[in-house]
Amino acid sequence: MKEKWYKISDEVEKAIKNQQPVVALESTLIAQGLPYPKNIEVALAMEEEVRKAGAIPATIGIIEGVCKIGLSKDEVEFLGNGQAKVLKVGEGEIPYVIGTDKNASTTVSGTAWLAERFNIKVFATGGTGGVHKGVTETYDVSQDLFTMSHTPIIIVSSGAKSILDIEKTCEVMESYGILVLGLQTDSFPAFYSRESSIPLNYRVEDAKEVARVYQAKLTLKGKQALLVANPVPQEEEIPDEQISTIILEATQEAVKKGIKGKAITPFLLANIAERSGGTSMKANIALLLNNAKTAGEIAVAVAECIGQTCKKQIGFTQA
Numbered sequence: 001m002k003e004k005w006y007k008i009s010d011e012v013e014k015a016i017k018n019q020q021p022v023v024a025l026e027s028t029l030i031a032q033g034l035p036y037p038k039n040i041e042v043a044l045a046m047e048e049e050v051r052k053a054g055a056i057p058a059t060i061g062i063i064e065g066v067c068k069i070g071l072s073k074d075e076v077e078f079l080g081n082g083q084a085k086v087l088k089v090g091e092g093e094i095p096y097v098i099g100t101d102k103n104a105s106t107t108v109s110g111t112a113w114l115a116e117r118f119n120i121k122v123f124a125t126g127g128t129g130g131v132h133k134g135v136t137e138t139y140d141v142s143q144d145l146f147t148m149s150h151t152p153i154i155i156v157s158s159g160a161k162s163i164l165d166i167e168k169t170c171e172v173m174e175s176y177g178i179l180v181l182g183l184q185t186d187s188f189p190a191f192y193s194r195e196s197s198i199p200l201n202y203r204v205e206d207a208k209e210v211a212r213v214y215q216a217k218l219t220l221k222g223k224q225a226l227l228v229a230n231p232v233p234q235e236e237e238i239p240d241e242q243i244s245t246i247i248l249e250a251t252q253e254a255v256k257k258g259i260k261g262k263a264i265t266p267f268l269l270a271n272i273a274e275r276s277g278g279t280s281m282k283a284n285i286a287l288l289l290n291n292a293k294t295a296g297e298i299a300v301a302v303a304e305c306i307g308q309t310c311k312k313q314i315g316f317t318q319a
């Protein structure tokens, strides 16, 4: 019998206790999002970006029923090398993994939910899940949106790729009160492309501004996540007209093969990578590293803001 359902790494535990900046990172992109061994390389490079920005990385995943808050290098390798059976879980499925001592990667839903429980305030990922195309037939809406509706954590992402219905995804986020901040952008980013046709009304210029909005959210006891939309770096951007045909073909292949549920996102990611001959993966990696760096900067700004000085500056008093 295991002693506890979770294990926090010493470094992360110390950082959380001392209110130092910490950034959570997810493991679904390691186990189901990118091919081996690129996935391991990227996961460790994201940790490095967080460190360079002055924060401590906490990559989250589940090994033999124990939720690890801060995976070691060996554990990242274990989840990513394709040898062990690794489930993909959101918040709702975590009890099964704990109760049956299984291994699992955590999605944005699973990671955000665990991170927030351990008082981690910032989380970096690539793209969040959302409303899938053909939703009226399939009812496929990612658990990520549900978790974001009741988990007050900052999530840095590059928007949603057009494997999703971006417009419907934004509508659901608005219904749930998930505030989307455009970081130096006025449109919701489309993952590979910096812009989409969906306008964003709430623009911020830097990490400090994100921290102040988050501070306001905490003061008002807002329950939802704060989504920071951070476009892919310009040099790595793939124009929409170039990638949209590939995405459409991948989506059609998924329909033809009858792929559904949890398997659809990993299938599309792999299929798009294959069809684009590596271009999509280059953009994907660039935005992941950039989001890790930005999340590190935001975590540093939040840690400063949580101190008394910021509260006084904004003039909030805790209700």
Ligand code: PSU
Pocket (backbone or CB within 6 Å): 026, 028, 029, 032, 033, 106, 107, 108, 109, 126, 127, 128, 129, 130, 141, 142, 143, 144, 161, 261, 262, 263, 265, 269
């Ligand atoms: N989008 C990506 N890459 C990913 C994912 C989403 O561009 O790896 C992963 C994230 O972990 C996200 C999950 O939380 O897929 C969503 O899966 P689903 O659509 O089954 O909810």
Ligand code: MN
Pocket (backbone or CB within 6 Å): 140, 141, 142, 143, 261, 262
């Ligand atoms: Mn789904």
